[in-house]
Amino acid sequence: MEPPAKSQTVKTRIIIMSDTHNQKPFDSSDAKHAFRSPLPDADVLLHAGDLTGSGKRHEHQAQVEMFMEHPAELKVVIPGNHDITLDEPYYNSHPWKHSTPQDLVAIKEMYSGPKARQAGIVLIKEGIQSFQLKNGAKFTLYASAYQPEFCDWAFAYKRSEDRFNPSSAVQQLLGQGPANPIPSHPHIDIMVTHGPPFGIMDSVVGFGARMNASAGCQHLLRAVKRCKPRIHAFGHIHEGWGAKRMKWASGESADGEDQLIPVVVDRDEVLERRGAFIDISSSGGSQLQWGQETLFVNASIMDVRYNPRNAPWVVDLELPGG
Template structure:
């Protein structure tokens, strides 16, 4: 039955029935964790918040009306085929937007930007001189960090951008083998906003968990205020296709460690999930720590003392449709 309901690609959004048939306790674990986190008080709002406008995966299409903000972030795949002409057209479109500061990284479709995949383009495109590509008002980040000073807010913000993505196809840009650790200690601890193309594993990356486990470990080490990514378009929508899953708050405490332990246990079908004592143990720990945190913070008024990160899947592409259907995400820090 599950095989009949299976999505045609791991990057497609599975039906609720398929998820229940293949990993019911994993689903309950995620939903309970998200519910308990949502019941906790939000972090204190800064008196002079910086407005981040986050987009990704525009694939050579015009993103249209983008909300105003202090900083525009594009998390990769600005083109469909990654030719220099496509890149320049996309850059010109984004550069015309009115946001005072704009930061962008590459994605796996932005072929020309990676010398190792550039050879897959036509001879004329591959020979295009990199110095002739004009980034205009955009700041391009490729394994680089920049600190932005905003005098209007009397604040500074440190951003780090990295394009690499776990994909088995070397014809794509900035790829590495799934399971390879391309992230350990590559992100500075001072990072406030992390921009990657791939999601971290188990965060807005579908039940198939298409993100990278090593990136997840690096994010847990650094604990940025915001982590913006894209790549897995369909993770933006819930089981009915409504766009409700574009962001997630992660509180770095014992409950999160219990959740990670449970989700790391392999999903082997409905019966195995239900009979997996380790999963039940992790589920119990998620409830124990989550309820305890809610009571401590909501009832007794205690302070959390735990850092948190807002995860944002900013993909604008509507699943695998070839059209843009998701809205930009706005986050204040």
């Protein structure tokens, strides 16, 4: 009997960004900034939140225009803690955060109306969604705008709350537990969360009374270990811009421990190419092994001083074929 054929995969390019905070790409002539027009082409664009500075309508409009100008057929966007007008309960309970009332319905329409749909824009606050691309690739994505409470902003939860891992049988009987837990491997190809998992590109200078403390979520770390997606993209922590490749202990790690390996990029090349490029596809020389590895990407465009000094990440990878 012949062995079953290997499942077909399709090389797909994804451009990832986060924490643009109302910043559109600089003019193409501005060679000092990697975040400049035209942004690198891709099949899919991911934005991991903090689209705006404080959720004002004109700020959202600037970001939607940026998405519409990009040629990617699919643009998956999640909000972040600064996008307060996309978290209606928070917005209504924090009037001191918005001196000028905003039209929440009009803002939502920017991301979900006919023009947005025609441009391939999909806004997800939290949940799972599957997509089929024109190149034949298909993938399932988990997204969440929520992150541990941080300076009293939107989409926050208490650090003791676990909204990412399945509840116990008793909790389920009581109707407790998370509304959108992250499934275990192999159900999710890509994760996009605004906040990072604990200990992975989440170090914040002067967080609370400590210096260089981890601001990420312990529960999210447990969930991503179960899920083992191909990519986990996030932002929120501007200081953490970068990419790291995790070799999970259950995979080929020799010493029985997870191995987190930084991805090294040439800053001059990043500036020239307007992006930090990573090839983990079959033609890249070091193909990512799904279930054994995950590529973590902190794609914050802003640095710690809210200067747009960072570049988007551009990842080539294999996705399942239709």
